[in-house]
Structures are given as C-alpha cells and as structure tokens.
Amino acid sequence: MSRESADFKIGIPDGDDxxxxxxxxxxxxxxxxxxxxxxxxxxxxxxxxICKRAIEPRLGFWTLPAGFMExxxxxxxxxxxxxxxxxxxNIEIERLLAVYSIPRISQVQIMFKAKLRxxxxxxxxxxxxxxxxxxxxxxxxxxxxxxxxxxxKQWHSLNGETVHPPFGxxxxxxxxxxx
Amino acid sequence: MSRESADFKIGIPDGDDxxxxxxxxxxxxxxxxxxxxxxxxxxxxxxxxICKRAIEPRLGFWTLPAGFMExxxxxxxxxxxxxxxxxxxNIEIERLLAVYSIPRISQVQIMFKAKLRxxxxxxxxxxxxxxxxxxxxxxxxxxxxxxxxxxxKQWHSLNGETVHPPFGxxxxxxxxxxx
Numbered sequence: 420m421s422r423e424s425a426d427f428k429i430g431i432p433d434g435d436d437x438x439x440x441x442x443x444x445x446x447x448x449x450x451x452x453x454x455x456x457x458x459x460x461x462x463x464x465x466x467x468x469i470c471k472r473a474i475e476p477r478l479g480f481w482t483l484p485a486g487f488m489e490x491x492x493x494x495x496x497x498x499x500x501x502x503x504x505x506x507x508x509n510i511e512i513e514r515l516l517a518v519y520s521i522p523r524i525s526q527v528q529i530m531f532k533a534k535l536r537x538x539x540x541x542x543x544x545x546x547x548x549x550x551x552x553x554x555x556x557x558x559x560x561x562x563x564x565x566x567x568x569x570x571x572k573q574w575h576s577l578n579g580e581t582v583h584p585p586f587g588x589x590x591x592x593x594x595x596x597x598x
Numbered sequence: 599m600s601r602e603s604a605d606f607k608i609g610i611p612d613g614d615d616x617x618x619x620x621x622x623x624x625x626x627x628x629x630x631x632x633x634x635x636x637x638x639x640x641x642x643x644x645x646x647x648i649c650k651r652a653i654e655p656r657l658g659f660w661t662l663p664a665g666f667m668e669x670x671x672x673x674x675x676x677x678x679x680x681x682x683x684x685x686x687x688n689i690e691i692e693r694l695l696a697v698y699s700i701p702r703i704s705q706v707q708i709m710f711k712a713k714l715r716x717x718x719x720x721x722x723x724x725x726x727x728x729x730x731x732x733x734x735x736x737x738x739x740x741x742x743x744x745x746x747x748x749x750x751k752q753w754h755s756l757n758g759e760t761v762h763p764p765f766g767x768x769x770x771x772x773x774x775x776x777x
Contacts, residue, residue: 452633455632496701515763
C-alpha cells in the first residue's frame with residue numbers, strides 16, 4: 420500500500436451535520452465545497468475580448484476569459500491568469516463587476532471589468548480562436564454560458580459608469596441556477 | 599477493497615500545468631481549489647452581532663458569524679446559514695460588503711451587510727457566547743481574525759451609505775495574506 424493511498428467511506432464527522440468522504444485509515448475528511456470561477460469583461464477601446472472554446476463543455480462556443488481559481492492566488496490574479504492562458508492577453512483589472520451563485524453546479528463566479536494593456540491577443544491551448552468585437556458583433560446565439568451573457572449585458576447597462584455595487588444573478592434566472 | 603477506496607499519486611494531468619492528486623485506479627483527479635468563507639456584519643438597531651468561538655482556530659476569541667460555504671447553496675444562503683448555526687440568528691441579507699482574498703490559506707471571504715429580523719440570539723454549537731454590542735463596545739483586542747476587523751471598520755466607514763462598490767483587502771495588508 421503506497422503512502423498516497425486513501426480508503427474513503429461516506430459518513431457524518433463528529434460535530435458536523437452532513438455526509439462527507441472520510442478516510443478509514445487516517446483522520447482525513449474530504450470536505451467538498453463550491454468552486455470559484457474568476458473571469459472578466461476585457462475591453463480594448465470600444466471592443467470586447469471573446470474566446471472560442473477548444474475544450475468541453477461547450478466546445479466551439481464563445482465565452483469570456485474565465486476559469487477555476489487556483490490555490491495561492493488572489494481573485495484578481497486568477498482572473499488575469501485566465502486571460503493570459505486563454506487569450507495570451509495582458510490585462511489590467513479595473514474593478515469587481517459581478518458575483519454570481521450557481522448552486523446547481525456549486526459554483527461562485529466572480530467577474531471583473533478589465534482592460535487590455537495592448538491589443539496583442541492569441542488563442543491559448545484552451546481556445547480555438549480569440550477576437551475583439553464591438554457590442555453589435557457579439558455572437559449572442561453562439562455564447563457558451565448564461566453567466567457570460569449576464570456579465571456582458573450588466574457591464575453594458577452601466578453605460579460608462581465606473582462606481583457601482585457589483586451585480587448578482589439577474590432576476591428570473593433561478594431556473595437556470597437551481598437544481 | 600471497497601468501492602469507495604481511491605489510490606492517489608501526485609502527477610500533472612494531460613493538458614494541465616500543475617501537480618494534482620490523481621487516482622491510479624480511475625480517471626478521478628482531485629482538484630484542490632480555494633475555499634469560500636461567507637459571513638456578515640449583522641446589526642440590530644445600533645448594535646452589532648459578535649460570536650465567541652467555541653472551536654479552534656482562535657477558540658475563545660470573538661468574530662463575526664461566518665464559515666465555509668457548502669455545496670448547493672448561494673452565497674447569501676450560506677451567510678444566512680452561518681448566522682443561524684453560530685448565533686441562532688434569523689438575518690436578512692442587505693448587500694455585498696466586501697470580498698477578500700487570503701492567498702496564504704487559499705480562501706476567498708465574501709462578507710455581507712445584514713440585519714437581524716429579531717433580537718433573539720443564542721450561542722450555537724460552535725460558539726461559547728454571542729452578544730449585541732455597540733461600536734464602542736467591540737472587543738478589538740480579542741478579535742479572532744483580521745478579516746473580521748476589516749469588515750467591521752469598512753462597514754463603519756460607510757457612515758450609513760448603502761450604495762457602494764464592495765471593499766477588498768485593505769491597503770498594506772499583503773504581509774497578512776501572502777505566504
């Protein structure tokens with residue numbers, strides 16, 4: 420038996436009130452908590468950066484640069500890393516735009532408004548294509564995820580305003596976020 | 599060998615760029631991502647709800663009702679659940695107050711402003727004591743965590759303003775949040 424192996428059983432730990440995966444060989448409890456997605460609405464002049472997905476889910480559809488936050492980074496660093504990885508983009512985070520809860524898939528999505536430091540962009544390994552589009556050029560019917568659409572529309576609704584409370588899930592979207 | 603057992607080795611999955619725990623028997627990859635703490639500055643008239651911790655870390659010190667978000671809930675539901683569990687408090691979430699990154703411990707803390715629906719509070723299993731205190735009565739030297747102090751001071755700085763961008767980590771606190 421190697422040192423890395425674990426032997427999990429489902430049970431309720433002492434003092435807890437819900438089932439967790441517990442190792443039977445040691446005191447390790449595998450707490451599974453919601454994951455954080457960090458991303459941004461990135462602009463260059465009047466254009467917006469979008470990425471065509473080269474991976475599942477929603478391969479071939481367009482989205483904003485966003486992905487799972489990693490250990491050891493801040494939310495802003497995570498959003499900047501995702502823009503770098505997916506679009507080879509060097510971005511400057513401007514402010515928090517929105518925080519969405521998607522309980523159905525246990526995600527919290529934290530979206531920023533950011534701007535490109537230069538218009539040099541290119542598809543990273545997880546993108547088939549990247550481009551800068553005007554508002555009228557956004558391929559709404561080919562967008563991968565509702566939350567990317569929410570972030571784009573909420574950002575656009577600000578009409579240039581830069582001081583605002585962050586947005587949350589739009590009204591009437593519970594059927595999209597609840598199990 | 600039971601069905602629940604796993605046999606982990608450390609490795610870099612295909613297409614990834616960092617080490618993960620990977621099961622050698624199946625295709626399970628144990629992605630470890632930052633955890634979300636949800637909590638709130640809860641008020642009743644001019645008083646603030648604080649809780650004395652009955653668990654480690656920082657047992658015996660005071661804090662705000664807050665804890666790890668669970669799967670299947672929204673950030674607001676998580677903050678309300680924590681207030682219920684730690685202080686038997688029924689709260690109404692008013693708005694997002696702050697989002698903090700603590701990369702050193704890979705946490706994102708999402709803090710709300712909330713109010714009590716009634717002044718009935720009592721210590722839950724994770725609290726030794728709970729109380730409602732005025733601003734001048736806050737036991738600053740007996741507070742458990744820097745982020746609870748940040749949230750209290752940032753909320754107080756609003757001086758009643760209710761429409762504002764959320765706060766982030768205060769300036770000059772990198773030494774507290776970085777490894």
